[in-house]
Amino acid sequence: MQGDLDNFLYLLDCLPVAAMVLLFNEEQQRESDRQKIVYVNKKYQQLIGYPLERTPNAEAWMEVVYPDRQHREKLMMLCHTFGGLLRETEEIAQIRMKIRCNDGKERDFQVTGDNRTIIPDHYLVTFQEITSLTAEIEQLRQQSEVDQLTGVFNQHHLLRRLEAEVERAESTGAGFTLMMFDLDFFKDVNDHYGHHCGDQVLITCVDLIRSALSGVDCLARWNGADFVVLMREDNPGIARQVIQKAWQGVRAHTFCWRDSTFAMTTTVGLTSYRRGDTTESILERADLALKRGKRVGGDFIFVDDSD
Numbered sequence: 001m002q003g004d005l006d007n008f009l010y011l012l013d014c015l016p017v018a019a020m021v022l023l024f025n026e027e028q029q030r031e032s033d034r035q036k037i038v039y040v041n042k043k044y045q046q047l048i049g050y051p052l053e054r055t056p057n058a059e060a061w062m063e064v065v066y067p068d069r070q071h072r073e074k075l076m077m078l079c080h081t082f083g084g085l086l087r088e089t090e091e092i093a094q095i096r097m098k099i100r101c102n103d104g105k106e107r108d109f110q111v112t113g114d115n116r117t118i119i120p121d122h123y124l125v126t127f128q129e130i131t132s133l134t135a136e137i138e139q140l141r142q143q144s145e146v147d148q149l150t151g152v153f154n155q156h157h158l159l160r161r162l163e164a165e166v167e168r169a170e171s172t173g174a175g176f177t178l179m180m181f182d183l184d185f186f187k188d189v190n191d192h193y194g195h196h197c198g199d200q201v202l203i204t205c206v207d208l209i210r211s212a213l214s215g216v217d218c219l220a221r222w223n224g225a226d227f228v229v230l231m232r233e234d235n236p237g238i239a240r241q242v243i244q245k246a247w248q249g250v251r252a253h254t255f256c257w258r259d260s261t262f263a264m265t266t267t268v269g270l271t272s273y274r275r276g277d278t279t280e281s282i283l284e285r286a287d288l289a290l291k292r293g294k295r296v297g298g299d300f301i302f303v304d305d306s307d
């Protein structure tokens, strides 16, 4: 048995993957004493940087590689499930975790626990670094939520935020305001000056609107020349004052294209959250308010105060 273990550990040192061996002892009273790290291979020491002496048991190891207490507590819960899963299913279990390595850098790892090792009660845990993969996924996730032309959020993100905001309003009672912005006669800009000029106008308008908002307000492109602002302000009067600055900012701006200058106006439809609202009902009301603003010729802020 000892020979098997020695051979097994020798093989682990030849692996190009960081690995540790855990010994499970179900008889120990305290959960933290049930898992003991009995071996870390060479690749583990190179990549994560801690020798076995620095990792005497699972709990101490956790404190070294997860100095952030909150992160550690979350992970302890995950690991508890992870260990339970391994013992119950006699299979492989995987989790993703952030580890503070000995060089002080935080890296992401795919951690795989395998209880099918040949030594009874010994579990093999391998660590595959996925830091660059995680960064790429995060970058793609962010890109998928942003409008490529203007850099503000897209409709997909807005709908997610709106859903979360409706849930928050339902549970806390703190409302919010939704505004739909449309550039008036934007099609004429494209027709007169070309699509490229239209693009620049959209970018400039976004900058002007954004500069009137605070960092917590969510500005998103709804489609074409329509934008939506979600503001955590349940008083429509106050929200109106803020949005008027954005509306006025676009109005006062002189747009230049080659030898020409021109002005732009916007129409805004504004509505506030009401108890029982869904994302659809509040969007519908904002759209209706926008249409009513358009009906009076645009260049207008229409506040929906119907009941």
Ligand SMILES: Nc1nc2c(ncn2[C@@H]2O[C@H](COP(=O)(O)OP(=O)(O)OP(=O)(O)O)[C@@H](O)[C@H]2O)c(=O)[nH]1
Pocket: 149, 182, 183, 184, 185, 186, 187, 188, 190, 194, 195, 196, 197, 198, 199, 202, 223, 224, 225, 226, 294, 298
């Ligand atoms: N340049 C440019 N044009 C776009 C883009 N997306 C949509 N459009 C154009 O935006 C126009 C639609 O805008 P609308 O708001 O419906 O038309 P509008 O002239 O502003 O009409 P009103 O809103 O009623 O004042 C169409 O001509 C689209 O081709 C874009 O990314 N770039």
